[in-house]
Amino acid sequence: MIAKSRLKLLIWAGLVVLAALAVAGTILLLGRVTLHFNSGADPASALNLIPALPADIDERLHWMADHPNVEDARQMEPPTRDAISDAYLRAWAQLGIAYELGQPYGLQTYFTGQALAQVSRTLTETVAAGWQVNRTNLHHELELYFYSDDGSIVAFTDYDSRLVQHIRRGDSGLSQLVESADVWQMLMLLQDGNWRIIHLRRTGEAEKANLPLAAASNPASPFVRAVGSELRRGDEPFVIAGVNYYPQEAAWAEFWPNYDHAVTAADLALARRLGLNTLRVFVPFVDPKGLSGPALTGDYGGDVTLDQIRDGLNDFLDQAAAADVQVIVTLFDHRTDHHPANWPADDRYLAAIVPSFANHPALLAWDLKNEADTDAGFNTAQRVDAWLLHVGREVRRRDPNHLLTVGWFSADYAARSPVSAQLDFVSFHYFGTAQDLPNTWQLLADALPNKPVLLGEFGMSTWNSLWPDGHTEAEQAAYYAGILSAERRFRSAGYLAWTLHEYENVTLPQYRLPWVSAKQARLGVVRLDGSFKPAALLLAPDADLTVEPIPGWRRFVKPFWLAVLAGGVGLLALVLWFGRRIFMRV
Template identity: 30%
Template sequence: MQQKLNKNIYRGILILSFIAINILIIYGVSSVLAYLKTGADRANMLHIDVKSETVYSPEINWISLDNPGREISKQELKSIEDHYLKSWYIKNIAFKNNSPYGIEDFYTDSARVHIFNTLKLNKKQKISIEATTISHSPKLEFYSEDGKLAVLTDKNVVEFQKVFQNNKLVLSTTDTSSYKVILLLEDGFWRIRHKVKIENEPEKDTLKTTQINQIRDSEILVEGKPFTIKGINYYPKETPWDMFGENFDLEIIEKDFKLIKNSGLNSIRIFIQYEDFGKEKVPPAKLEKLKEVLNTAENTGLKVVVTLFDFYGDYSVLNWTLTHRHASQIVSTFKNHKAILAWDLKNEPDLDFESRDKKTVLAWLSQMIKEIKKFDPNHLVTIGWSSPEAAIHLLDEVDFVSYHYYKSIDNFENDFKILKEQSLNKPIVLQEFGLSSYTGIWNLYSSSETKQAEYHKEMQAIFKKESLAFMSWGLYDFKEVPTSVAGRLPWRNTKQKYFGFMNENGDKKPSFLYITN
């Protein structure tokens, strides 16, 4: 009797389990179908989660949609564009990791063969490739009647590559290539069926002559008149390195700008932090604050050097397009603003040479110069190098040379003479200099407000003799300096607080007498 009861229990458990499993299967299938009917991206349902929206965003401009086939809808064009760009991104990831992961989602069987063979060879030779494309200009050549085949050409695609062997960089190269591409629509994906290189089109120079600011010989011209920069690096006293944050106060900035103008200066340098300004998606609120600052500077009669990419230090090839989108939103917005004197691409990028690879940093800067000039042909471009020795880089690409100097004043004139001989007769701006007035144990009691004043008096005499443009560091002493700026070591952080011409209470120090010449 007991044995029969146990059999019935087991039978009941099996039947209930079978019913439960079938219910779960039916529920799962219906959920998938419902998900896809909502228009969800099929990539999210497969093994490859393509995150190109946040890590890869090249500029794309369709040249033409006219073709012998049928007219294409905006929705389908967007789908082709999205999958085409993802095919580039997935291939770049594959060559970086020597893994075919995701290739089958964006390339047909026949197109995968070459990629797989290349991956196999690279893996055998311990070669990896980091690559990205900067921009695409596709033209739709044909779109089939059944909507399952598209042919496009993509002219003058700029590609940057870093080739590594045994984890050592062996080659960095920038290349421009054009392609003819055939795409097939298969189970919801536009896959590359065929992609071959074709002849490049002659590039047209679309840059206009600088309208607002220009360079003539070794002079900077503003609206056609010679302009010698006499300026200062600026942060508000209470919000250093956070000028555009929650405590943004335009009234304080207006008062400071009037003080700067009345002191005899004509320019300021301000800083745009990459992450604070939203990386590849710049918040409109940040642009509005920057607009208010630039308008205030214009109304006060001050010119502005805007330093971009402050606290940016990645330079990863796959992230290049994100930095381009960041720059395009800021620079395009203010390309006609008369307060801007120049775009300063990056503060002291040479300090990243060792940790981020010198060739990669220089390649990023070189490409960014091209991007900035494309977005804004009206203003000048410079780079704020940390020393006169570093300022010889990219001389033929910047409009004027900017460098910083915190070494002994005894060597200044000789170092300036050497740089001047190497500068290709371009204007030179001493973009940062100064002396901390901190006197205490962390400075070995070696400075004072009096010594700071003597330093600036001597520097201004040199500037006057050499007709050298300058921007001192900075207007105020600060109560606190972020560790991200000067580190945690007290002998560095403490000194950084006392470079100002005015103390933390807003009172003028003796050096204020020599803020200009």
């Protein structure tokens, strides 16, 4: 039996440890609070003036040729046209803000008369009925129809008023996210020096609504195209055999700011040596206008400029073309907030990147977003799907040539999402057991018949430590063999392993826990010293997938299980020791 004094000592020791932890926690908390209150907005920003025109007005509003009516009328002065554009864009934006606030806030600045009563009433009634509305205007195509001789009345038609609305009622779970393109007739009046909408009428749906996502499958196309459930390049089937790629010394957010031509050349040569024909790279989200601050974009990609990305990607693709390697470019990396208010910035991002590569021969496909389905928890699945369809259409509008896909994290989500059916091919990520892969693949094949399917990510970390779920390189090779064997059974678009390299450091915030970052760092098939792990040799399309089977007991001969065993034995010995003392006292 433990002596009372020793027991007290143990209790006091425990209390001291708890107290120390509490003090440390309090210090940490106070530090964070202090940091929070000292990292607010720049005081100088209090004096920032609202710009005369929205910074992105060029992208969001376009004047078509004026209606012939206007030819013999007063010609509209450029400053007046700017003022009308500004007021019109801000009117839509203010309506979005008012819906966000749930009250007709500020509408009288941009609407008057019948129009003001109209929009205010609908807003008030909708909010009173318990609906929550998030909406953003994306683009407008205006045709000037009339400009009064005294310059105080203007009438125009908005032939492509693109609007995204997320309407939902929390208590019922009812939700609908609609992207519409409507035609509006507008009458604006110059009052008190401000242009205001006085009458508006929706006259129908714009012609360009619901542009299909799929690329045209022209046999003469020099680009890889989707035909049935396979990809083709020219007349030949094209099976993707590749890896997800970051340079070994500049992974994730460090890739593009530190882009190195020579490293790319060496890694492309390495990929060719492994028999690979495709690499998948990631492009972080950067707002070209700098309007989306860290609150919207997160810190990821914050240190890289679009010019750096464009220049780097251009060089990467040029070298890939020379090496006969195809590239899948994954857009919007780490862009996780798909609130409609962010969509205009997303459009700007696409406009800044996609057109530059619309005719590049090394580009295989645009992957709209890596593991977009994992954003559903924060955004809702409906919002994620609608956003993907929107950005897909925007990419297609700017690049009619290349394939579109989404790298789904979950095959189940991929099978159910309405987005998958519209993509050129479906890509899913799989980190489960090799035995379960056929079931997963079959699920996709059943849900999306006649659609190429790519195993976009699979892999196994060789970080084998005291932490559970460690694996050896031999296990990795066995896993690769199992996965690739299953892939060959269902062969469709091909496969991409995660990743080519091991990494010294993984600096992503979400991987800051040591057992997470270490696991991520050891997923590659090429070791830090440049040598190949056994799994690397299995990646070639015609590789022999025969690997030496690993006895079942070997999985327990790992640091973790040995540590557990040692701990258990130690505890058992302790128990026996205590038991013996107790029995002896009795």
